[in-house]
Amino acid sequence: MPELESRLLAPRRKTRQILVGGVPVGGDAPITVQSMTKTDTRDVEATVKQIYEYAAAGCEIVRVSVPTKKAGEVFHEITARSPIPVVADIHFDYRLALVAADGGAACLRINPGNIGGQDRVRAVVEKAGEKGIPIRIGVNAGSLEKDLVEKFGGTATPEAMVESALRHLEMLEKEQFFNTKISLKASDVVRTVQAYRLLAKQVDYPFHLGITEAGTPWGATIRSSIGLGILLAEGLGDTIRVSLTGDGSEECKIGHEMLRALDLRAGGFHMVSCPSCGRVQIDLNRVAHQIEEGLREINHEDVTYAVMGCVVNGPGEARDADLGVAGGAGEGLIYRKGVLIRKVKEADLVPAFLEEARKFKAEQSA
Structure with missing residues (x-):
């Protein structure tokens, strides 16, 4: 324990x-x-x-x-x-x-x-x-x-x-x-x-x-x-x-x-997302909710995702997650296990993140 x-x-x-x-x-x-x-x-x-x-x-x-x-x-x-x-x-x-x-x-x-x-x-x-x-x-x-x-x-x-x-x-x-x-x-x-x-x-x-x-x-x-x-x-x-x-x-x-x-049950995914503030330069509310809904459909268990809005805490939280995104000026950086794997425009951020989540699930399942 x-x-x-x-x-x-x-x-x-x-x-x-x-x-x-x-x-x-x-x-x-x-x-x-x-x-x-x-x-x-x-x-x-x-x-x-x-x-x-x-x-x-x-x-x-x-x-x-x-x-x-x-x-x-x-x-x-x-x-x-x-x-x-x-x-x-x-x-x-x-x-x-x-x-x-x-x-x-x-x-x-x-x-x-x-x-x-x-x-x-x-x-x-x-x-x-x-x-x-x-x-x-x-x-x-x-x-x-x-x-x-x-x-x-x-x-x-x-x-x-x-x-x-x-x-x-x-x-x-x-x-x-x-x-x-x-x-x-x-x-x-x-x-x-x-x-x-x-x-x-x-x-x-x-x-x-x-x-x-x-x-x-x-x-x-x-x-x-x-x-x-x-x-x-x-x-x-x-x-x-x-x-x-x-x-x-x-x-x-x-x-x-x-x-x-409370660590009383395993399973499901854990998503970290920041509350947003004046530093954020993407529509974080939309991005976070759409990503969460997409992750429910993917239904990957025992995985931590991070959806962060800016470059202050974002890169750190994203690197600590299995899969994470840190927002920038109209764009986002996607990290996998601490490694930067993609830089995408805000308009493509949700589908790109969910695409990576599906890849991650397929590889973990295999």
């Missing part, structure tokens, strides 16, 4: 390991990136199409809501066609959990306390055991049990969230079911972080991390990055979801970028 990482990151929390489909979660398994479909589940074609889009963006486990009988009836069609494991999201009606388990769910997301009495919990647990699938307990500050809210002064405090999680766990453990993971989500960073910290001291189940209802992409990305970043740096978390009111594919891309930023 690099010296910086050893100072920055706490040791990974030791948990039991579960399997979601063929994806290991917890223990020493890599931290996985999840998302949730935003289609009407009854529309099988739209839902499957979205799952494929998510998978292409790096989604490794996908959650699909099963809110109605009709959604349950078509759920098996979705799981049969999905390229990644599908978690069935169930609320209130335990019979939908049974249908989803029979329909190929790789995991059931329920709150045992809101599906009825212990007999209904037992039915779900028996079905999950029969199918060999885990259950995810999902505690959400916005839907906490009323008695717990009242107990803790009328507010969904971190302590109330943890007590809710323990209550749900007890219902499963009473049935000798331990194939479980847990999430404790609030819409703000502080409560979420505090809740996970508290529960981590009491159980060894794997955690699914997220800031729920985080908002539109600008604010949600900031809140998720801070909240998940704190927890991941403290060694907490086994799967993550970045919740955006927007494109789910972006959730997956942001999630992977978080993990790469």
